[in-house]
Amino acid sequence: xxxxxxxxxxxxxxxxxxxxxxxxxxxxxxxxxxxxxxxxxxxxxxxxxxxxxxxxxxxxxxxxxxxxxxxxxxxxxxxxxxxxxxxxxxxxxxxxxxxxxxxxxxxxx
Amino acid sequence: xxxxxxxxxxxxxxxxxxxxxxxxxxxxxxxxxxxxxxxxxxxxxxxxxxxxxxxxxxxxxxxxxxxxxxxxxxxxxxxxxxxxxxxxxxxxxxxxxxxxxxxxxxxxxxxxxxxxxxxxxxxxxxxxxxx
Numbered sequence: 319x320x321x322x323x324x325x326x327x328x329x330x331x332x333x334x335x336x337x338x339x340x341x342x343x344x345x346x347x348x349x350x351x352x353x354x355x356x357x358x359x360x361x362x363x364x365x366x367x368x369x370x371x372x373x374x375x376x377x378x379x380x381x382x383x384x385x386x387x388x389x390x391x392x393x394x395x396x397x398x399x400x401x402x403x404x405x406x407x408x409x410x411x412x413x414x415x416x417x418x419x420x421x422x423x424x425x426x427x
Numbered sequence: 428x429x430x431x432x433x434x435x436x437x438x439x440x441x442x443x444x445x446x447x448x449x450x451x452x453x454x455x456x457x458x459x460x461x462x463x464x465x466x467x468x469x470x471x472x473x474x475x476x477x478x479x480x481x482x483x484x485x486x487x488x489x490x491x492x493x494x495x496x497x498x499x500x501x502x503x504x505x506x507x508x509x510x511x512x513x514x515x516x517x518x519x520x521x522x523x524x525x526x527x528x529x530x531x532x533x534x535x536x537x538x539x540x541x542x543x544x545x546x547x548x549x550x551x552x553x554x555x556x557x558x
Contacts (some may be wrong), residue, residue, distance in 0.1 A: 348491070354537035367534070371491075396534050403489070410485050412478030413516045 324368050327393035332372070334387055340376035359395045367395050373402070482551055483519040490529040493536045498551050499523050502541040512552045 332342055348369035357364045381399050388397040488495070499513050500506065507527055510520050530536035 353534055354542070355534075355539075357534060369535075398533050400529070410480070410516075410518075412480040412484055414478060 323393055327391065328370060330391065331388065331394075335372070335374060335376070335380075335384065338376070338380050338383065340374045340380055342372060342374045344373035346371040346373070353395075357395050360392050364395050481514060481516045481519055483515055483523070488519065488522040488526050490526040490533065490535065493530060493542065494545050494548065496523065496527050496530055496536060497541050497545040498548055500527065500536075500541050501554075502546055505538055505540045508552050508554075512554060514552070 328345070332345070335342060348371055350366065350368040352366050353364060357367075385397060385399070388394045486495075490496070499508050499515075501508065507524055510517075513520060513523075515523065527536065531538050536542065
């Protein structure tokens, strides 16, 4: 059954992460939907997939071995690591009007 | 002389009353203070408009909400609209571009077209804007 396969794949991933010394904070299921475009992976053309988001705390040296590990896993279609998007202070004070002299000067930004 | 003798108390009374009623004119009051000049006081324009905000000012941009990202993408080609069309400030335009490219790679958003689910969303970009 596909649900069992997904659960098994998730379990494998999380165990591999914990093995390398990562602290898993949260695991979110972003739902199962049809992919925006057909993806070929492991000699198969995929149209549907489940999206999962794992919140973790780990040293950056874990990224490359984990990417290799997930690349070898048949059930994983696409893998990615990103920095945790920290809640930035909402300091947006609006568009500050720039005087025409500043625009003409060659200073970048 | 007689008039003066009899009218003295009356006169004094009237003078004091008039003093209470008669307010000293302003220019005489100020003349006495040498430190203050009558030049205009420098202050920031109190009638200034609040700074203009772009559509996304204060909204957190995420690669996961494909609906928001799709509003800044062409429905025909799927290409990202430029700054002159979206009307966003520099920071938000950069954030949107980065988020859209991420969503493309991670398989959240289609690349060559706009998701048909989001075609009827409110239009934020004026496509007919002359360059």
